[in-house]
Amino acid sequence: MIPPAQAGTAALLRRLTGAEPIETHISAVFVGREAAWKLKKAVALGFLDFSKLAARAHFLRRELEINQPFAPALYRGLVPVTRAPDGGLALDGEGEVVEWVLRMAPVPAADFLDAVAARQGLEPARLDAVADAVFAQHAALPPVAGIDAPDALRRVLAGNGTAARAAGLPEARIAALLAATEAWIARLAPVLAARAAAGRVRRCHGDLHLGNLCLLDGRVTPFDALEFDEALATIDTGYDLAFLLMDLEHRLGRAAANRVLNRYVARSGDAGLVAGLPLWLSLRALIRAHVLAQAKGAAAGLPYLDRAEAMLAPPPPRLVAVGGLQGTGKSRLARALAPSLGAAPGALVLRSDEIRKRRAGRAPEERLPAAAYAPEASAAVFAELAAVAGEALGGGHAVIADAAFLREEERAAIEAARGAAPFAGLWLEAPLPVLRARIESRRGDASDADVAVLEAAAARGVGTLRWQRLDATADPVPMARRCLGLNGDRL
Structure with a gap:
């Protein structure tokens, strides 16, 4: 409820907007067609004190300062409510300032x-x-x-x-x-x-x-x-x-x-x-x-x-690595498994493609030049992947490492990052024609790999492989969950 001392301002804002306010315990927002007006209530609640006009002006100004840099189209400015000699109230009119309000752009309720x-x-x-x-x-x-x-x-x-x-x-x-x-x-x-x-x-x-x-x-x-x-x-x-x-x-x-x-x-x-x-x-x-x-x-x-x-009672951490050729669906599997694994809100997914983009100062979906995939650059990416996995596990959080892991030394490094945590390695496989089709249809993904990269990787081979092999021609999620013992429960 708006305090009685602010009833005049509230009536003014109702007339301007033709709307009843949206209220919290500390503010009231009147939303019109062209503008929304925020009024701080003259209340003292222990953790805040807006009872004095100077305090309301100060905190409205502070609200504008904090929020406008990140929402300049929403926050438009501070406006005084003034009382004319005849006692009438107006926005930014002549006479004594009796209240302050924050002018904002109206946002449709459906857009919050x-x-x-x-x-x-x-x-x-x-x-x-x-x-x-x-x-x-x-x-x-x-x-x-x-x-x-x-x-x-x-x-x-x-x-x-x-x-x-x-x-x-x-x-x-x-x-x-x-x-x-x-x-x-x-x-x-x-x-x-x-x-x-x-x-x-x-x-x-x-x-x-x-x-x-x-x-x-x-x-x-x-x-x-x-x-x-x-x-x-x-x-x-x-x-x-x-x-x-x-x-x-x-x-x-x-x-x-x-x-x-x-x-x-x-x-x-x-x-x-x-x-x-x-x-x-x-x-x-x-x-x-x-x-x-x-x-x-x-x-x-x-x-x-x-x-x-x-x-405050999280399950212990564990490490899962998901590897395989390009197009086998490693990232899809990692995302599907992560919410069921470990402490809230689920496992940290560390994807080599995203690490590579961040190291280059790019968003995940931005493409990188070939130089970003040079051997030394890739070695740095996999070293960071293992180091960050170890840090997160040491902090008590489950991790899914998502990368091709085509080299034995890369697989050994991520296994070594486990520390004392349990480890599971999942290896996805599918026929090359299936993988080619998937890569050709991929859009807006962090992976820059094309069919040529896939075929070159397939030709090199992966050496000795001890991870659990999963058929990725169809959906590998049910089999992966069984391999990890999830069975519908968060672990």
């Missing part, structure tokens, strides 16, 4: 990504676009030095514990979850501190769920970044991403979240973030649990509380 998800419109290409948008935003943000990342998470945990209890969530479960989370923070403290030192802590979006992403001119665009608490938004980029992954898994299932994770890592190279995912996903789920419980009653928050608890 939570609505797109609800109608099953987040197909694979759009999920890739979501990950690309988040990567682009994170890449543009400067690192913030001097942040004690473990201590910052402890403060987040304490605040959420208080909020969870106030929302009526079960005391015994909250106490146990807080203790388990504190143990995870202590265990991950060196990792979190190292990531902060490496520049992974930035002034991020801070509230990155599907409702805060929209389609502008067909492009996925983040908006409505958290503006009222710099500490809550100055976080590890992996923690920022985790809210989106948690929301995707809850709304659409693990496969959607897994695809976004793997596309983000393919673009950023930040495979190390998987070590923090159990902790970050659990914290994000706890936030949703108490927010829903506060708004709709304790029962509404219980599914997210279940999720928060489950995230």
Whole structure:
């Protein structure tokens, strides 16, 4: 409800837009044909204080500063509400400034990504676009030095514990979850501190769920970044991403979240973030649990509380390598297996073609010149693949390594990356005419291999092969799942 002191401004915005506001507990947005107007409510809620006009002006201006660089077509400017001598209110008129509002472009309700998800419109290409948008935003943000990342998470945990209890969530479960989370923070403290030192802590979006992403001119665009608490938004980029992954898994299932994770890592190279995912996903789920419980009653928050608890009990990591000639469907198989393998939101898929593109500073679908496939370049790609696989496994996360692995030394290197984790090697095979047809029909893929590359590779042979051979003429997924012992369960 809009506070009585702002009733005049609300009436003005209703007249201008012909619409009732879309409200949250801290703001009201009036959407018209030509513009949308955002009003911050004059409220004090403990974690924020918008009760004074100066504070509302400050935080609207901060919202504009944070969001406009990434959504310039959406955020148009700050406008005063003025009172004329006769007492009438106007936008940017003569007289005393009595309120401030943020002018924005109107976005159709169907173009917010939570609505797109609800109608099953987040197909694979759009999920890739979501990950690309988040990567682009994170890449543009400067690192913030001097942040004690473990201590910052402890403060987040304490605040959420208080909020969870106030929302009526079960005391015994909250106490146990807080203790388990504190143990995870202590265990991950060196990792979190190292990531902060490496520049992974930035002034991020801070509230990155599907409702805060929209389609502008067909492009996925983040908006409505958290503006009222710099500490809550100055976080590890992996923690920022985790809210989106948690929301995707809850709304659409693990496969959607897994695809976004793997596309983000393919673009950023930040495979190390998987070590923090159990902790970050659990914290994000706890936030949703108490927010829903506060708004709709304790029962509404219980599914997210279940999720928060489950995230802190991940299965152990394992390594799966998928190899074979070009066109055998390695990447399709890796994507199909990944959501069922390991901790949420499924295995990290490390694809040699994507590593090669990132090393060259290109998007996965951009073609590379022949020089990028010289022997020394390929050796560097496979060395990075093995090293990153080992890092992710060491962080407790399952990995699927997706590459041709045509040389015995490449297969030996990825097997050695397993450390103490279980390993399985899957080798896909199909007749050359089938592979030629697949390669000729391929579009928009990270692989640059053509039929000539396929035939040259087939002529060389692969040496001694000890991996499990799978017929890739038809769908190899059922056989691969049996080989890995998945049988419909996540392992």
